[in-house]
Amino acid sequence: MKKIKRILAVLVTGALVAGMLTGCSSKSSGVDESLTFSEESSEASKAESSSEASEVSAASESSAAAESSAPAAEADKPTPEGSGTLNEVSANTIGSLNPQTYINSYASTQIRRLSPILYDYFVNDTGDGIVLQGEVAEEDPIDVNGDGKTWQIKLRQGLTWENGDPINADTVMYTWKEVLDPTLANSRGGNFAKDVIEIAGAEDYYEGKSDWDSVGLKKIDDYTVEIDTVAKQDAQEVMTHLSHPANCLVNEEYYEKGMNADRTETLYGTSADYWISGGPFKIESWQNDEEIHMVKNPNYVFADKIWLAGIDIRVVEDTSTQMQMFENGEVDYIAVPADSMAQYEEDPRLMTSYSNCVRHIVINSADPDQPILGNENFRLALFYGTDRKTLADMNYGIPADYIVPSNHIIDLATNTAFRDTEEGKANTDPVNYSYDPDKAKELFNKALEETGVDSVDLTMIYNDTAAYKAMSEFVQNSWQQLFGEDKFKLELQAMPSSQRGDQVRSWPTNPSAYELSWAGWSSTSLMPWNAFKYWTSFYTAKNEPYINDEFDATFNEACYGDNRFDDGVRLKDVDKMEDMLIQHAIIIPVNEIMDHYLKSDRVELTQDGWMNEVGWGWNFCKIKE
């Protein structure tokens, strides 16, 4: 017995030592070399990029399974089951696929992939532009009375959910009733009631002030629904309103299945048990916060545009892990953070797109403790004293002395960007981006005289990220150098993003909440006028204490005015609102934020690059074998 024990002890000890030596070997290598991890990663990415395509097919086991049964992607038309799996990675979790309660834009992208919707943006047949058209809707809305206030929508017949249940007027009416249900108080109900269009009686019903019968939403027949709007609209506006991902249709059976006893909440879209698809793809498996596997829905109305057999998404929070997965061929494309861009600047796989956002410096011009912030010349001094080119280069963005991003379209019919119009060009300085140190110093000295102070001490709060730290430090140094350190001093204070945002927005209750900070609003690229809502007096989450009746009136004219469809009215309004904000230096625009991606060679896009609203068109891409 003792002998057996000894033998066992020796064996166990031997196994432990062998195992540990293996562990030590890995570990000891890792300790030293991890110090040069980023350099190695960079070199590795360059060295292995050329052989990546051959590695992809071997590494991607899940893709291979889906691909083996499908015909080659080079066929003229997509097959019903599609071909090839797109492997994605995301730092975000879905949270919920319920279009009426979703929490972030990443979730809305997945909702759109899996849910039917009345209207949406698609790439046109030639692949060089976009078109807003019906998906569940058969055609554009019909102006029944000719007054632009009653719109009928005809639905396609024969559309179904993945279980074969029909998608018809009852589906649409149930969706609309639930999104506005005052007991559920869904987060997206308010925007459905009033955003691009205002549905008659909808807001009152949502607030529990009236009953459902008073809402301007009606079923005409099994395949026709009708919307009454408060103001005169055009078909484009009705379609734009209904194309928002929050207005995807929900399935009554599964929505009710997840409903609680007092009908205040539903589990619809929170797990595979409470979900049914009806969009371009359907869910094959879904593990919350970890991964989701989608396959092509052969019954989707535009299935002939979907080449993919499926999409696999993994949730990976760490960006360096994402990079390694991409280089290993486990992921087909990734977003490249600005601080990693230096490694990939020359990489042929790099793709860049607009992010619909101009980063700017916000000013608390009503701060009672810093009256100089209310001085227009001082704010203009900061405006002209900002070196936008250097700041943009630091973040691989585009210098911007304007507010409307370059990709925002003022006229969809001609696909004309606002920045390409004469009005848009007039608001910018394409050479120096309004960086004029001499003018800045002159305005600064004038401001000191007007306010009767000898020097200025300000504090800028910023998000505690490397990018914002670098930008804030640059602004601090450049302004102090420009205006003289004896006359101008800028303190910097880092804080978490949510805390900074909350502090900035608390100025109505705490007028000295902040002095300077950073911000950037995203907005719909096809309605540049709508982006100015953030500076109207009726927007409650405002960053700046800017209240201007003329600005409000201009905004209302562009969005709701009876003459807004007249030629050039909206162009004039957008120009005027941008001009008002810049000329008075209400904010200091700095740069357009750009998104950068690396795409695997196995993925072939079916459109001419990035486009407004449809992005890179990943849903419609092909996988090359």
Added chain:
Amino acid sequence: MVRYILQRILAMILTLLIILTVAFMVVRLMPGSVFDLDPELSDTAIKAMNAKYHFDQPMIKQYGYFMADVLFHNDWGTSIAMRPNVAVWDILKDRIPVTLKLNLISLFAALPFGLFFGIVAAINKNTLVDHLVSLMVVLFISIPSFIYAAGLQYFVGYKWKWLPLIYDPAAHGWAQFRSMILPMLALSFDPIARVARYLRAELIENINSDYMLLAKAKGLTFRQSIMRHALRNSMVPMMNIIIPMFAEVLSGSLVIESIFAVAGMGGLMVDSINSSDHMLTVAILMFYSLISLITILIVDISYGIVDPRVRMGVKG
């Protein structure tokens, strides 16, 4: 003894109620609102949701609603931001198993190594072996685990492709275990070092004790005296560090889970705070508090069993 245990459980329940109150107040008084996250939300929607969740009521009323739901209906509320409408404990139930699995396996794997190195270092005190083990212990303890994690992932997963880069939740059996090896290795270095260091110190002290001299005088070999006496006596104080290790495994590791894409408990607290998902944050805090209190209760009861003076309240 039963009375002593009941007293401890009663004290634990009172402590939990106090923690619950403090947690609710602190979390609700934090700046920021869950509805700030989306600038698209209309004022009407924000008002409706504030009314639905009683956020428009005075804090004391909110506290009343919350305590009534918890105490009378066992309703801890639902998530608003991270997984809207899902009961907060259901979210924890999804996250705990993977954290538990990963951390328990790594801890059970680490303990034999830690004990082995501790014993080897102690019986070879002041030799090259002891110095090498001590160097390893210092490296394992002083270098943060994410350095090992990143290094292991880069070399073993990315460069050499021996193991998967990330944890694979969809795989089964050996395939899933393979994907867990790297995070488990990264998680095990610290406990290996802590156990080895502690055991080495305890064992050296016991080896130099008088009773060891007696054992040798009785004719026991060096190995027999170590295994039968010194090691046994050294293991008792080891419980001081091993029991808390089991409590800690439930908390997960934020960095390791982030690097290896493990959807565990590690990042849940940070994410819920950042997204102002208040009810979820309170539930997580209560979960951690409960685990800590149970651990303390177990330690207290075990002391009561070992030493009757503890449960009798005898002083001196």
